[in-house]
Amino acid sequence: MTFRPGGDPVIRGNLNLWQGWGIEPKEGDWSKMHWHMENILPCGDPAMSKYIFNWTAWGYQHPDKKREVALALRGLEGAGKGTFGHALRRSYGVHGTYLSQSTHLTGKFNFHFMATKFVFADEAFWAGDKQGEKVLMSLITDDLLMIEKKGDDAAQRRNYLDLLMATNDKWVVPAGPNARRYAVTDCDPRYAKGKASEPVRKAYFAALNEEMANGGIAAMMWDMSQVDLGDWTPHDIPQTLALIEQKQQSLRGLDRWYERALQTGRLPRQLIGSDGRPGWDGRPDCATTSAMCEATKEGDRGMNYTTEKELKDYLKKEMKINEDGGNTKWRVPKMGHAGCKFPPLEIARARFAEKFGGSWPWDEEVVQWGN
Numbered sequence: 153m154t155f156r157p158g159g160d161p162v163i164r165g166n167l168n169l170w171q172g173w174g175i176e177p178k179e180g181d182w183s184k185m186h187w188h189m190e191n192i193l194p195c196g197d198p199a200m201s202k203y204i205f206n207w208t209a210w211g212y213q214h215p216d217k218k219r220e221v222a223l224a225l226r227g228l229e230g231a232g233k234g235t236f237g238h239a240l241r242r243s244y245g246v247h248g249t250y251l252s253q254s255t256h257l258t259g260k261f262n263f264h265f266m267a268t269k270f271v272f273a274d275e276a277f278w279a280g281d282k283q284g285e286k287v288l289m290s291l292i293t294d295d296l297l298m299i300e301k302k303g304d305d306a307a308q309r310r311n312y313l314d315l316l317m318a319t320n321d322k323w324v325v326p327a328g329p330n331a332r333r334y335a336v337t338d339c340d341p342r343y344a345k346g347k348a349s350e351p352v353r354k355a356y357f358a359a360l361n362e363e364m365a366n367g368g369i370a371a372m373m374w375d376m377s378q379v380d381l382g383d384w385t386p387h388d389i390p391q392t393l394a395l396i397e398q399k400q401q402s403l404r405g406l407d408r409w410y411e412r413a414l415q416t417g418r419l420p421r422q423l424i425g426s427d428g429r430p431g432w433d434g435r436p437d438c439a440t441t442s443a444m445c446e447a448t449k450e451g452d453r454g455m456n457y458t459t460e461k462e463l464k465d466y467l468k469k470e471m472k473i474n475e476d477g478g479n480t481k482w483r484v485p486k487m488g489h490a491g492c493k494f495p496p497l498e499i500a501r502a503r504f505a506e507k508f509g510g511s512w513p514w515d516e517e518v519v520q521w522g523n
Contacts, residue, residue, distance in 0.1 A: 157247065157269045157312050158215035169267040173373070174245020177212075180371030184363045185239065192232050193225060195340040199390040203335055206384050208240065209376040211314055215269065220293045220333070221386040222315040224324045226394055227339030228347065233318035235357060237272040239364050240316060243373055244270040251276045258287035263301035271315050279323040279401065288326075291315065292333045327398035329508045332387060336394040391510035399508050406458070406466045409448045414501050417518040419494065420447035436521040438482060440491040460490070467492055471503055497521050 154166040161168050189208075194200035207223055225233040241248035247269040251257050256264065257276045265271075277288060291297070297311035317324065325334045341347045343356050389395070403411055413419055419439035441460045448458045467473050468480045476495035483490055494500055497520050505512035 155267050155309060155312065156216060170269075171246055173243060174248060175243050175370050175373060177373035177377055178367065178370040179374050180367040182363060182368040182371040182375070184360045185236070185368055185372055188232060188236065188360060192340045192343065193236060193337060195338050197337070197390070197392065200335075200337045200392055203388070203390050204337070205376075206379070206381060206388075207335065207386055208372075209379040210381060210384070210386055211270070212243075212373055212376045213379070213381065216312070218293070218312060219314045219386040221389060222288075222292050222317055222325070222334055224317040224319070224334055224336045224398075225339055226319055226321070226324050226336060228341045228344035229320055230343070230345035230353065231339040231341055232343060232357070232360075233339055234274060235360055235364075237274060237316050237318055239369055239372070241270060241272045242364075243369050248272070250274065254278060254281065254284060258284035258291075261300055261302045262297075263299060263304075265297065265313060266299055266309075269312050269314060271313055273315060273317045275319050275321075277317060277319075277325075279321075279326050279398075282326075285326045289333060323398065323401040324394075325398050326402045327395060328402065329399065331395060331399060331509075332389070334395065334398065335386075335389045335392075336398050337392055338394045393511075393513070396508065396510055396512060400513065406448065406463065406470075409450075410466075410471065411504065413447075414497070414504055415515050415518070417497055417515075417520060417522050419521065420444050421523070434484070436523045437496070438484075438491055438493045440484060440489045442489070444492070464492065470507065471500070473500065473503075476500065476503060494521065 153169055154163055155169045156163055157170050159168050159170055189204050190201045193204055204223065207219065207221070211219060225236070227233055238250070241250055247267060249264060249268045249271050251271060251273045252275060254276050256262075257271070257273050258281070277284065279285075291311070291313050292315055294311055296308055297313065298306050298308050300306040324336055327334055327336070343353050345353070348356075400411070417436075419436065420443040421439070441463065444463055445458055445460055448463065464480045467478075473492065473495055474480055476499045478495045478500075479493040482493040495503075497518070501512065501514055
């Protein structure tokens with residue numbers, strides 16, 4: 153047996169497990185879901201709205217390829233994330249899977265993925281799970297997938313999985329500086345529980361579900377299959393505030409330590425030198441190297457072993473403070489303690505945000521370095 157979505161029933165003598173779409177595409181009305189995708193899911197953001205439409209269309213037009221980007225919907229309970237997710241899942245028929253437990257998404261035994269093309273993971277992943285993070289990354293982008301059934305040998309096959317994620321949590325996905333695997337959007341809460349009255353919520357979702365149950369999904373699939381995507385690919389990810397916040401939540405190591413200093417506008421002070429000599433507590437845009445190394449220990453595990461060279465290399469090569477008016481060779485006047493002089497706070501923040509590909513949610517009340 154083999155599995156190739158959209159392929160012939162028999163491929164090179166192997167039975168193709170692909171049974172076709174769950175619903176036959178057909179012209180019709182899906183205006184309510186169209187409005188939901190345009191206004192509620194992207195919270196009115198035109199760039200994210202276009203991405204959601206194209207991401208959905210690309211999957212219908214290229215069933216034999218992976219999107220390689222997971223779409224993540226973040227919003228309050230009852231905002232409408234599941235309505236969209238289940239509509240897509242139903243369109244994939246037996247090849248669409250709904251998951252609500254992390255062990256079914258990133259666990260060892262995954263035979264349920266044997267003939268799965270589309271996965272709707274609803275509150276099924278914790279972004280702080282470092283082991284699960286590696287599995288999730290593999291599911292999204294790797295060409296091959298190891299399938300393992302309990303009590304049976306593992307077998308390797310081509311990976312065609314596409315993933316839609318939904319959660320109420322602030323931290324949705326582990327996103328690094330480039331974040332090429334995730335497109336994240338905040339959903340409009342106007343119809344969420346506690347935000348709209350129950351009669352209003354019931355009327356909105358009843359009409360939406362009725363449309364989907366009576367030809368809306370087929371109509372959506374029909375129109376999506378006709379969309380001219382040109383050279384667009386799912387990798388054209390909008391830099392939304394929601395995605396930037398995922399990067400902020402996912403900070404590790406020296407990035408995490410430096411971001412805290414930039415948020416507060418306060419560099420680590422050291423009143424007593426590490427060698428026992430009197431310390432220094434002078435100008436606010438400078439800090440001794442020993443004080444900074446001590447401050448990094450308050451971050452992630454393993455930061456206890458950060459060396460002064462690693463710290464200065466980070467500030468010089470990654471944050472480029474020397475290019476912005478700072479100095480990694482600065483020393484405390486008349487005392488000799490090694491340290492760094494930093495650029496103005498606004499410039500240092502801009503350089504940090506540049507590394508992560510966009511704006512950054514800074515504390516606007518802090519505008520300069522302070523003691």
